[in-house]
Amino acid sequence: MSVTDSRSLTELAQALANGDTSSVALTEAALTRIDALDGALNSFITVDRESALRDATAADARIADGSAAPLTGIPIAHKDIFCTRGLRTSCGSRMLDNFTPPYDATVVERLRSAGAVVIGKTNMDEFAMGSSNENSFYGPCKNPWDLNRVPGGSSGGSAAAVAAGLVAAATGTDTGGSIRQPAAFCGITGLKPTYGLVSRLGMIAYASSLDQGGPMARSAEDCALLLEAMAGHDPRDSTSAQRPVANYREQLAQSLDGLRIGIPKEYFGEGLDSGVAAVIEAALKEYESMGATLHEISLPRTALSIPAYYVIAPAEASTNLSRYDGVRYGHRCDNPKDLEDLYTRSREEGFGAEVQRRILVGTYALSSGYYDAYYKKAQQVRRFIAGDFASAFESVDVIAGPTTPGIAFALGSKTSDPTAMYLEDIYTLSVNLAGLPAMSLPAGFSQGMPVGLQLIGQHFEEARLLGAAHQFQQRSDWHRQTPKLELPA
């Protein structure tokens, strides 16, 4: 048996349906791979062995009696930001190291109903704040293509686990690039849906107006399958969109003939690694050869997305994280002297440095006398950025460019310089600010490391993005490459 399993969700579903394998066999194999590899990768925070095997047994019964749903019996992992009933949900933080939710997030609930077997919870930057997975209370996750490099973040664990073949698919969340950037760094396919398409209920909030859950898998086809299960209106999330879920898989086979692809010149300027640029240019040529046309466009306020994001996201985070006060659940300091001491020490001990930094920045940005200069101005910039996209989409159907300026960087190389780390998100942040859907798909390699192509669509045009990605993946095998992981001696 090979250490990794490079089969896609679609292939696994087929194998289960044909009786070539069983859910228990798949789940046991996944657990074995996790045992073998995850000591080195650290992509999981919690593995739920018993419950996974129990669910797998039940799934096999459903397959046998013909009542299987599309994902029945396939082991998947959830980013540890999604609440799972009866299973510890830490959000990568000491604050929630002891927290076991009595409820499932809507995403978890829906994937369960679609039949998926939850094998465990993946590593992440604490409260989704980070671009390298180095801000995890549980230690950094490693990139399966090079264990000395980061997998990206914040959904680093999910990306690494899929890339390493521990699971075929995992959930992620994307507030400023947290699905797309790790997908690019680890050579997998990840989709950040339109804001409001996937319910946020039970997904621990970082920045409420930007957070969006989405699928991470090997292919666009797999992402389509997952998204069909995850998406849809949730009356318990007031920002959830009230529209029917599309059949994304049916629309994968669309022709790209005449597809107008916008190429933002700002995404190819200073700061873009030449190796990455070469891969992206080749991918765009491939699109041209499939009948798409390329058009240079301008998104003039791309650079402003960083300061706007780093005001709005921390502002929302600073109040979203107020509930972690040591009173009702989560970390509480020992022997508090009084209320002030309880708050101060519980939060000081429970939160890591980056989380504390963003709480301070956000508190400052909202404080009386600074609100207009920071928060209000950032919201204005946000509207301008959304307006720039809207004008661009008057003449193009999708926008394409690199997901990240460079390949996965070395562990520890940016941890001492937060602003250098923030620049990692230059091509991804503005998409969240505008609430648009976007995905990253493997487009080639630079220095032996995967490079991601980003496709950005108009609101609720996930089907068009998935179709465009799928067509590319029909003509390329970058998404089928797997890292050569060496087992520790």
Added chain:
Amino acid sequence: MSYEMVIGLEVHLQLATRSKIFSGSATTFGAEPNTQANAVDLAMPGMLPVLNVQAVRYAVMFGLAIDAQIGKRSVFDRKNYFYPDLPKGYQISQFAEPIVGGGRFAFNLPDGTQSEVGITRAHLEEDAGKSLHEDFHGMTGIDLNRAGTPLLEIVTEPDFRSAEQAVAFLKALHSLVTYLGISDGNMAEGSMRCDVNLSLRPKGSDTLGTRTEVKNVNSFRFVEKAIHCERVRQEDILDDGGSIVQETRLYDADRDETRSMRSKEVANDYRYFPEPDLLPVILSDADIADIVATLPELPRARRARFEEAYGLSGYDAGVLTDERAVADYFEATARASGDAKLAANWIQGDLLAALNADDKNITECPVQADQLAGLIARIKDQTISGKIAKQVFEAMWQGEGDADAIIEARGFKQVSDSGALESMVDQVVADNPDQVAQYRAADPAKRKKLSGFFVGQIMKASKGQANPKMVNDLLIARLDPDDN
């Protein structure tokens, strides 16, 4: 020095929705601690608020009732501060765009004169939980049953000049919101709580003095007393040449004093910003028209109608319309008995007195409106006298049944048989020759007074059941022979 007092009020009104403003938990008062708090109320990770549409309707009803501007777009904001009974670390409130804008509120002072104040705004927000400091041995207990109860915070202009005016306003407001059915108005349970902003200025000045805010005063009487204490305290300071510190104070009813809670210098910066978990509330003209259609007749309109339709005095109509349930009771009694005047007298007299004595609300009244109407019908058709009716009422109050059954069982039927009455008159005249002589010697004006003696004797002999009008007529005929 002589000062003018300037008061503005902030009233926190608990809305009578069955579930909380942002969660499905029940809002029933007095449940075991933390039995009405779900994951949303506890601010568990990943939980999100969902707006209770009924709370919005209630707020709009209030706005419409005071002819205020209704915010067709209103926005929820987060008001950030840390406190153990505030689970999220922020209160969801409305700041820049409230649901109800400016309006006017007219009400009557106790002497019957009209008064009017400006309403600045009214906005929706969630209540906090309760911190319980007793019984926890130096620790604090947290009860989150109240957390998330919908509140309408009503803010007035600084238009009040006396405690009496402020209290009259609060009573009228209480009457209005219970009429609208948007709040149970139960002040003892905290359904209506008041913050008093008070400042003094030299008489004749039009600049406002520094104000203090006296928080959470929860009865009409305490509002009156708190205003008085705070006025005296500020007067003393100003008279001594001191200046008022802008601060939040608490009224201590046991000591009848206000004391400082915190001063504004160390006040929280609430860092208001739009709540990203909720969409703005957008109301169309059609939405508002739907709510207009549900508005009941309001106290002032009903009062005017009572004066007009039933011929009641302004005072009587006021007493009867103060509480919607009393007004409903009155109208039901008047309709069933066909005598609004008697109904009004009975309700304002015996009924309200009995309710008061038993500390009961009209909705807990043991005598139903149709029962009271039955009693009134027997007074009208002279089956019983007013005096006997009081005994029948008492029996009805004790649950002995309807008026007719009680009259029958107790043999209260009024004697209207002229033969029987005539013989009683004869007997009394025969038994009291001296009084008869005295009567006949008196002038007509005095006779009227003296006749009372004979009526009294007959009523006594008949155990109160003689028809008083007939007795009177017969007596006059018998005692005034010169008229024959």
